[in-house]
Amino acid sequence: MLSPERPGQFRVLCLFALFEAACLLDTGMLFPRESSSREVKELSGLWSFRADKSPDRNLGFDKAWYKSRLRETGPVIDMPVPASYNDITQDPTLRDFIGWVWYEREVVVPARWITDEGTRVVIRVGSAHYYSIVWVNGVKVTEHNGGHLPFEAEVGSLIRKDPTQPCRITIAVNNTLTLETLPPGSIQHIDDITKYPKGFFVQNIYFDFFNYAGIHRPVLLYTTPTAYVDDITVVTDFLDNTGRVNYKVSVQGATTATVKVTLMDKDGHCVASSTEPFGVLKVVDVNLWWPYLMHESPGYLYSMEVRLMAANERSTHEDVYTLPVGIRTVSVTSTQFLINKKPFYFHGVNKHEDSDIRGKGFDWPLIVKDFNLLKWMGANSFRTSHYPYAEEILQMCDRHGIVVIDECPGVGIKDIRSFRNASLNHHLDVMDELVRRDKNHASVVMWSVANEPASEMPPAEFYFKTLIQHTKALDPTRPVTYVSNSHYARDKGAPYVDVICINSYFSWYHDPGHLEVIPLQLNTQFENWYGKYQKPIIQSEYGADAVPGLHSDPPMMFTEEYQKVVLQSCHNVFDQKRKQYLIGELIWNFADFMTVQGITRVVGNKKGVFTRQRQPKAAAFILKERYWRLANETGRLPPWTKYPCSL
Numbered sequence: 001m002l003s004p005e006r007p008g009q010f011r012v013l014c015l016f017a018l019f020e021a022a023c024l025l026d027t028g029m030l031f032p033r034e035s036s037s038r039e040v041k042e043l044s045g046l047w048s049f050r051a052d053k054s055p056d057r058n059l060g061f062d063k064a065w066y067k068s069r070l071r072e073t074g075p076v077i078d079m080p081v082p083a084s085y086n087d088i089t090q091d092p093t094l095r096d097f098i099g100w101v102w103y104e105r106e107v108v109v110p111a112r113w114i115t116d117e118g119t120r121v122v123i124r125v126g127s128a129h130y131y132s133i134v135w136v137n138g139v140k141v142t143e144h145n146g147g148h149l150p151f152e153a154e155v156g157s158l159i160r161k162d163p164t165q166p167c168r169i170t171i172a173v174n175n176t177l178t179l180e181t182l183p184p185g186s187i188q189h190i191d192d193i194t195k196y197p198k199g200f201f202v203q204n205i206y207f208d209f210f211n212y213a214g215i216h217r218p219v220l221l222y223t224t225p226t227a228y229v230d231d232i233t234v235v236t237d238f239l240d241n242t243g244r245v246n247y248k249v250s251v252q253g254a255t256t257a258t259v260k261v262t263l264m265d266k267d268g269h270c271v272a273s274s275t276e277p278f279g280v281l282k283v284v285d286v287n288l289w290w291p292y293l294m295h296e297s298p299g300y301l302y303s304m305e306v307r308l309m310a311a312n313e314r315s316t317h318e319d320v321y322t323l324p325v326g327i328r329t330v331s332v333t334s335t336q337f338l339i340n341k342k343p344f345y346f347h348g349v350n351k352h353e354d355s356d357i358r359g360k361g362f363d364w365p366l367i368v369k370d371f372n373l374l375k376w377m378g379a380n381s382f383r384t385s386h387y388p389y390a391e392e393i394l395q396m397c398d399r400h401g402i403v404v405i406d407e408c409p410g411v412g413i414k415d416i417r418s419f420r421n422a423s424l425n426h427h428l429d430v431m432d433e434l435v436r437r438d439k440n441h442a443s444v445v446m447w448s449v450a451n452e453p454a455s456e457m458p459p460a461e462f463y464f465k466t467l468i469q470h471t472k473a474l475d476p477t478r479p480v481t482y483v484s485n486s487h488y489a490r491d492k493g494a495p496y497v498d499v500i501c502i503n504s505y506f507s508w509y510h511d512p513g514h515l516e517v518i519p520l521q522l523n524t525q526f527e528n529w530y531g532k533y534q535k536p537i538i539q540s541e542y543g544a545d546a547v548p549g550l551h552s553d554p555p556m557m558f559t560e561e562y563q564k565v566v567l568q569s570c571h572n573v574f575d576q577k578r579k580q581y582l583i584g585e586l587i588w589n590f591a592d593f594m595t596v597q598g599i600t601r602v603v604g605n606k607k608g609v610f611t612r613q614r615q616p617k618a619a620a621f622i623l624k625e626r627y628w629r630l631a632n633e634t635g636r637l638p639p640w641t642k643y644p645c646s647l
């Protein structure tokens, strides 16, 4: 990360390393945006769907379902995209299905995309869980290992083969988890026919959320010219009143190319420009990007327009791509987290992508509602527990100044076999994909490479050392962490992280019902971790389940009162420690969410301060009161708010 203590040369080296790292990733993953040279066609809506319920789940491949229309090889049902398929029907075998499901959609492609050979047509899947294979008109175009991150393939030549036919897109998705997937899981077959029906098996998972599956984010077709802006990397900093945007533009498909880069302010006025593919744009009287409640106008974004004039064997092209850019710095000391060289205290939440009916499906009304709730309660940050969220959510964070700890899907790494090379290599690949997608978001201030791994196991040291060093090499400008609930003295990865993140549930999983232990145990926790590592600490999870509407006084577990007291008792300790080295507190959880069925879960995890339908429990008001007070103390509230405030 950029540290204010370090001289300029360090920054230059960092930038060089970041741009080198960007080169190591074979291609870019710019968010598809319309421009004068690019079109986007969204394929959200109804797709045809069939789950392959054959005993080995392989019938679709044996019978090549991708070769013809899905409805010609068997019955299909309507399936909305994006959405998890699990909660869409009344069929319990589909809710709990494990194996391949098949989606299909026919698309009419604009004639100009076909006739213009200078147009590149790309299919992009925002995310599908977990393993996906994509065919266009029966020809496989790509496959992808992992949910939560986008993947794409060029399909122009296939579409052009028979322009009289609509373009048929088939996507097969498999939610089976193995010890090498992220998150890991395992399939257990049980053959005891006296107790279980023939062919019975279960998927064991080591994480606490429902393994929703399907096409979770929008599928798009988009165009670029055949010579195009493939990637942009920006790293920002500032000195006094002058901002600096260090940038690099990567171009594909051109034999000759010239680039014009223009940085515009919010009103569209040019503040800096260049004709080099990489360099530094200097912004006089810079408007820095500030977090929500730390400044009167948080989330200030410039627009960086990249205009490429290029030629290749076929023709001359102009490509235009505009990237929002927030100018800010991030650094850590042994006791502080600094944004723009000022101490930043995370008062925020952990979330899930989770809601009724949609499961993990992308949904704008839900996203906007969640941002309104975050702002209502005065939250300035969240962690993307326990996997990368949709990029559209990060764009909202950029615009609203909500600070993000960007977590990869490394959750539930509990089995010692998940520390082997195959798992590590996949984990490294996932970090590559995550950094490639999210590196330009001002809101993203830290990478989290895992949540609660078995970091006390001997192989964890090599595993996390490698993973954290790799992530720092990919992006030397941001701190790296993972979230621990291991014992401070046995945690193998802690020496390598920049910030210690700890989850703990005193008076819940430990000493249930004994609220009186919280002050002592939480205090001991902080003193132990800081004493050993001298690194800033975030309480990355704490909380208690509350079934909405369940009350008792004196408080008993699972009531709204108990949840309230747990929070208040923790806050008292946080208030002491934030004067020293505690740099944040993130409640578990923003909202109730679905889990597998089990004796500790009453239709899901109820640690939300909002219900799954986003109605506040008593705890939400406790947090609201606290977060606005913290903001009042530590930041500069926007003029349109007054404490105590109701937005």
Ligand code: BDP
Binding pocket: 207, 208, 386, 451, 452, 485, 503, 541, 588, 605, 607
């Ligand atoms: C934490 C996990 C989180 C769980 C939470 C809980 O990180 O995923 O949902 O416990 O049990 O340890 O509520």
